[in-house]
Amino acid sequence: MMEVVAGIDVGGTNTDAVLVSEGRVVAWAKVPTTPDIRGGIVDALDKVAGTHRIKRVHIGTTAFTNALVERRELAPAAAIRVGKPVSESLPPMSDWPDDLRSVARNPIFFVNGGREFDGRAIGALDREEIAEVARNVASSNISQVAVTSVFGTSYPEDEIRIAEWIREANPELEVSLAHRIGRFGILERENATLLNAMLRPLAARTIAAYREAVPANLLISQNDGTVLRSTSAAELPIFTVASGPTNSLRGAAILGALADAIVFDVGGTTTDAGVLRGSYPQPAGLDLSIAGVRTNFRMPDLCSIGIGGGSLIDASTGAVGPKSVGYRLTEEALAFGGSTLTLTDIALAAGRIEIGDRSRVKHLDSELITRVDSHLRTRLARLLENYERIGQQLPIILVGGGASLIEDLLRELGRVVMRPPHASVANAYGAAMAQVGGEADMTFASAGISRAEALSQVEKEAHRRAREAGASAGSIVTVELEEAALSYLAGDALRVRARAIGDIEESSR
Amino acid sequence: MSFEILRSDISALALGSAVLGCGGGGNSYYGQLVASRALAADSSVRVIDIEEMDARAFALTSAAVGAPLICLEKPPSMSALRVGVDSAKALLHGSVGAFFAAEIGGLQCMFPLMLAAETGLPLLDGDGMGRAFPELQMSTFAIYGTTPGLPTVLSSDRGLLFDNVSAMLKYAPPPADSRDSGDVRFERAVRKICADDGGLIYLTAAFDQPSLSRTIVRGSIHLALKIGRAVESARSANTDPIAALIDAGCGKRFIGGKIVDVERHFRGGHDWGEVRLEGIDDSRARSSSRDRGRVARISFKNEYLILWLDGEVVLTVPDLITLAETETGTPVSTEILRPGLRVTVVGLPCSPLLRSPAALRAVGPRAFGYDLEYVSIDRID
Numbered sequence: 057m058m059e060v061v062a063g064i065d066v067g068g069t070n071t072d073a074v075l076v077s078e079g080r081v082v083a084w085a086k087v088p089t090t091p092d093i094r095g096g097i098v099d100a101l102d103k104v105a106g107t108h109r110i111k112r113v114h115i116g117t118t119a120f121t122n123a124l125v126e127r128r129e130l131a132p133a134a135a136i137r138v139g140k141p142v143s144e145s146l147p148p149m150s151d152w153p154d155d156l157r158s159v160a161r162n163p164i165f166f167v168n169g170g171r172e173f174d175g176r177a178i179g180a181l182d183r184e185e186i187a188e189v190a191r192n193v194a195s196s197n198i199s200q201v202a203v204t205s206v207f208g209t210s211y212p213e214d215e216i217r218i219a220e221w222i223r224e225a226n227p228e229l230e231v232s233l234a235h236r237i238g239r240f241g242i243l244e245r246e247n248a249t250l251l252n253a254m255l256r257p258l259a260a261r262t263i264a265a266y267r268e269a270v271p272a273n274l275l276i277s278q279n280d281g282t283v284l285r286s287t288s289a290a291e292l293p294i295f296t297v298a299s300g301p302t303n304s305l306r307g308a309a310i311l312g313a314l315a316d317a318i319v320f321d322v323g324g325t326t327t328d329a330g331v332l333r334g335s336y337p338q339p340a341g342l343d344l345s346i347a348g349v350r351t352n353f354r355m356p357d358l359c360s361i362g363i364g365g366g367s368l369i370d371a372s373t374g375a376v377g378p379k380s381v382g383y384r385l386t387e388e389a390l391a392f393g394g395s396t397l398t399l400t401d402i403a404l405a406a407g408r409i410e411i412g413d414r415s416r417v418k419h420l421d422s423e424l425i426t427r428v429d430s431h432l433r434t435r436l437a438r439l440l441e442n443y444e445r446i447g448q449q450l451p452i453i454l455v456g457g458g459a460s461l462i463e464d465l466l467r468e469l470g471r472v473v474m475r476p477p478h479a480s481v482a483n484a485y486g487a488a489m490a491q492v493g494g495e496a497d498m499t500f501a502s503a504g505i506s507r508a509e510a511l512s513q514v515e516k517e518a519h520r521r522a523r524e525a526g527a528s529a530g531s532i533v534t535v536e537l538e539e540a541a542l543s544y545l546a547g548d549a550l551r552v553r554a555r556a557i558g559d560i561e562e563s564s565r
Numbered sequence: 566m567s568f569e570i571l572r573s574d575i576s577a578l579a580l581g582s583a584v585l586g587c588g589g590g591g592n593s594y595y596g597q598l599v600a601s602r603a604l605a606a607d608s609s610v611r612v613i614d615i616e617e618m619d620a621r622a623f624a625l626t627s628a629a630v631g632a633p634l635i636c637l638e639k640p641p642s643m644s645a646l647r648v649g650v651d652s653a654k655a656l657l658h659g660s661v662g663a664f665f666a667a668e669i670g671g672l673q674c675m676f677p678l679m680l681a682a683e684t685g686l687p688l689l690d691g692d693g694m695g696r697a698f699p700e701l702q703m704s705t706f707a708i709y710g711t712t713p714g715l716p717t718v719l720s721s722d723r724g725l726l727f728d729n730v731s732a733m734l735k736y737a738p739p740p741a742d743s744r745d746s747g748d749v750r751f752e753r754a755v756r757k758i759c760a761d762d763g764g765l766i767y768l769t770a771a772f773d774q775p776s777l778s779r780t781i782v783r784g785s786i787h788l789a790l791k792i793g794r795a796v797e798s799a800r801s802a803n804t805d806p807i808a809a810l811i812d813a814g815c816g817k818r819f820i821g822g823k824i825v826d827v828e829r830h831f832r833g834g835h836d837w838g839e840v841r842l843e844g845i846d847d848s849r850a851r852s853s854s855r856d857r858g859r860v861a862r863i864s865f866k867n868e869y870l871i872l873w874l875d876g877e878v879v880l881t882v883p884d885l886i887t888l889a890e891t892e893t894g895t896p897v898s899t900e901i902l903r904p905g906l907r908v909t910v911v912g913l914p915c916s917p918l919l920r921s922p923a924a925l926r927a928v929g930p931r932a933f934g935y936d937l938e939y940v941s942i943d944r945i946d
Contacts, residue, residue: 142722146640172763241637
């Protein structure tokens, strides 16, 4: 009887589950995703469970992303902006798509408080003003409140105080605080906080259902490659949005046992490439938009090209994709008796894969295969170049169902290629192997503090939050420490951001 | 040569301004949003040439002074702008005929646009730089001098901070060593007030029409709009946005590649640094660029200043060095530089007003501490 962690990836087509013990996969399964999500999770777990004792289940879910994209099951949330009169020219939801704004019907309140970059109060907090807002919100049958304060990431006290006063005035109200959710940049931080508030009732229901479906302690994947306790995830569902690509990259990193590598995830329609630096996905430079709303979350730096197992082949030029037969591969490809020439057929004719009926692709001449290969080599080389520096050749980790289609070609480019075992469930494996983390983002006026002190203070706060998230004290490391100067000021004010991660404390409940 | 700006033009104007901002001038996203709220869907702002303005009227400029990053917590404030304009009007013996941008680059052009939208007055097609610079004495108004004795006002969200019928920009060529001219001293005083008041304040200043027509960089609003529209059309037509940017701005492509290293240090309240990139062959670039194996180095002080290609200086300030994402044509500001970004380096010619000996003293490489001669984009290779 082995103690294991289960990783589950709920995808659009399949729900994958893996059981992991000390980093090794001991069982895995792919089952169809069910409309209620829960059914698929139960099926997948039943398939792998055997006699193993599952101590934790990590789930990567798209439920909350889908709710936002489809504009359904969203609760109205009051937007409270703290820092009157600062920022009144840019009210909450200024950049939301009209349809979401009208679905949400979120009331807006500007209240006194907030800070300048150097910590001075913009205005004094007013308890009665907050109580009045709380009464107003409750009387419109709204249960969710999002509080966003000017310079709240550096000086969170105002938001915390306001949350206390709101709960005092009305214990029924659930409060989401921007300094716990977003980063520097008031509108994007507030956007993320409002979306979070709007998702909370759904998150509470969904996560309760997951908890019933799994036999152990439940954690939920976040978009930064870590997991969150299910109780926290019910309060902070926005952190679970867009966790899929990160899980794939993390899964590939650990299965491939490489810290710095390029990862190719080859599917039926596209190949997604990302890069690992120090075992973590390199983040994209641009902010993430969720369901048409800008947030200041970061996503992995991904590049997609339209090359996959179902890609159509132009027989005259050898060009591949971007059109694909997708999931209809087993009906439409030549190898399966169909009439469409796909990349799978070329790979079969070239002897790279064993699938379908080889006699159906016998007629494909070697010249066509050569043309397709040279087309693929050019495109793969270009994709690789995006991620590399002169004189540096990163090894490549191949994952996903279509890995064998391009493996030989990458080797012909003189590349080190590895296809780790269990590459087809890299995403669920990444979920199983996730750690926990914490992040802090603060601004300092230089007068009161040295640069070194500022850096260490933010680092400490990130460690404290990682600990709070369930990391064991000895395992916490800092993975990001960035600073930016608030230029043009006589004093050199600094903004510092830190992220720390660590292993999950085994006793953590 | 007047034309109209509609709400639907704001994103193009912002994009073009960011290109002309050469990596500085702040993030204009919030500015665009506030301007879109000020400009009603069914109205427009008329943009006129300085010669079309009444010669007896005055024009007002409103600019933000402070740290661009602070704008991310304290978005543009209409009330602070209104206080500035009202105080300047009260001190002014005459009527206001237009608003104009002190600096086209970055988000500064959004403030006069907001005020023009709100008041119905026109916006002048011009600015004091034709790009972005970090300091007041680097504007053409300071370089060529304007009429003294006109109001200058500082305001913030808290209201009026300072008003003065100042001799901020004296009608006198600045001394050869412009380190200590009146403008430099004024710049320091303003920064001090700014740091004491939350790091972001608004400066409103009045100018008379004759000195403006002598000193303003003409056509910069039109140019920003043209560049922004070109990039936006290229995106929707799925053609090369960098080529569109270069055509619209009469610029030149230097290298396309990816950023491999960013070095920053903070001195005297400014963001100094250097970014290095390595070339990538770009199949889309019409020049069928062969940049692989080439290396570029760009130094910046808030804005990109000097460009080295394979170790040789190929372009310097005051000409414009701008970085844009190769894929989308989105300008890349110095704040968001990081390894891995795929960018193309584009040069654009600066206004002839910035190429005189007096201008080069104020804004040439030496004004930024580089012992280099000005290397212009127009030199014959």
